[in-house]
Amino acid sequence: MQSITPKQFQLISSIAKEYWGLNLSERKMDLVCNRLAKFLTRSPYSSAEEYLDHLTQHADDEDRLVFFDILSTNVTSFFRERQHFDYLEREFYTPLARGTIALPGRRIRFWSAGCSTGCEPFSMAIHARESLPDIDKWDLKILATDLSNSAVANAKTGVYPEAMVSGLDPALVEKYFKRGSGGQAGMVRVTEQIRSMVSVARLNLMDDWPMKGPFDVIFCRNVMIYFDRATREKLVNRYCALLRPGGILAIGSSETLSGIDAPARSVAPSTYVK
Numbered sequence: 671m672q673s674i675t676p677k678q679f680q681l682i683s684s685i686a687k688e689y690w691g692l693n694l695s696e697r698k699m700d701l702v703c704n705r706l707a708k709f710l711t712r713s714p715y716s717s718a719e720e721y722l723d724h725l726t727q728h729a730d731d732e733d734r735l736v737f738f739d740i741l742s743t744n745v746t747s748f749f750r751e752r753q754h755f756d757y758l759e760r761e762f763y764t765p766l767a768r769g770t771i772a773l774p775g776r777r778i779r780f781w782s783a784g785c786s787t788g789c790e791p792f793s794m795a796i797h798a799r800e801s802l803p804d805i806d807k808w809d810l811k812i813l814a815t816d817l818s819n820s821a822v823a824n825a826k827t828g829v830y831p832e833a834m835v836s837g838l839d840p841a842l843v844e845k846y847f848k849r850g851s852g853g854q855a856g857m858v859r860v861t862e863q864i865r866s867m868v869s870v871a872r873l874n875l876m877d878d879w880p881m882k883g884p885f886d887v888i889f890c891r892n893v894m895i896y897f898d899r900a901t902r903e904k905l906v907n908r909y910c911a912l913l914r915p916g917g918i919l920a921i922g923s924s925e926t927l928s929g930i931d932a933p934a935r936s937v938a939p940s941t942y943v944k
């Protein structure tokens with residue numbers, strides 16, 4: 671395994687914090703070493719030192735994004751943390767269908783912030799189709815953003831190993847996924863109908879955001895765990911500024927907003943309303 675010195679780890683941590691808000695504690699040192707070693711074997715750099723020199727002296731944004739991909743964790747799955755979808759069913763789609771929530775222009779906007787390879791926004795789209803009668807009469811759009819080049823590329827194609835849908839209701843798989851054949855055997859692709867509901871874009875959550883909102887629902891799940899408290903507080907306030915009053919913010923089930931000063935009240939585990 672490629673080893674790095676504490677000083678090199680400090681340098682890596684400071685790059686991660688400065689550009690992407692990532693808070694790499696020393697506990698992450700082995701993980702970083704492992705991933706860096708893997709990268710170096712297929713790179714033109716002969717050592718961590720040479721690569722870090724390049725990163726600090728000559729790197730442009732694209733070079734840095736390669737480094738972000740080395741550091742970031744893209745674990746995700748379809749209908750992960752089901753409780754948020756159940757909450758939406760109860761508190762969003764049912765009142766919407768009954769007319770107790772009225773949305774001007776029948777406009778519904780979702781944002782999956784830190785969408786990884788796309789399972790989260792595609793789950794939102796499938797769930798919307800399953801939950802909202804007459805869905806085509808609504809102007810529903812889902813924005814999906816992530817900083818990782820590889821994750822964004824995957825989300826744009828909507829292609830996954832079959833194993834990733836093996837835990838889903840077979841009826842949903844039949845309806846919303848196409849099985850690959852030939853060179854794509856063993857893979858599934860989200861149908862065009864579902865892909866067309868989702869716009870995928872690269873976005874660093876630390877940068878300015880081009881979108882104006884308002885959003886009805888923002889999912890930022892299992893992303894802020896990598897940020898320190900001050901970064902989380904700033905981010906949650908930025909989400910709240912883009913949510914309509916009554917809009918919903920879902921965070922990962924292992925995360926909390928306790929101690930975070932933001933105009934969002936807790937309504938269910940890891941679920942907040944502006």
Ligand SMILES: C[S@@+](CC[C@H](N)C(=O)[O-])C[C@H]1O[C@@H](n2cnc3c(N)ncnc32)[C@H](O)[C@@H]1O
Nearest residue numbers: 690742745746784786817818874875891892893
């Ligand atoms: C563990 S995944 C979570 C995916 C999905 N939200 C879920 O819960 O299944 C965390 C994602 O956050 C993204 N991420 C981390 N820091 C980011 C930043 N500063 N800007 C945008 N995305 C970021 C990573 O690239 C990664 O895809």
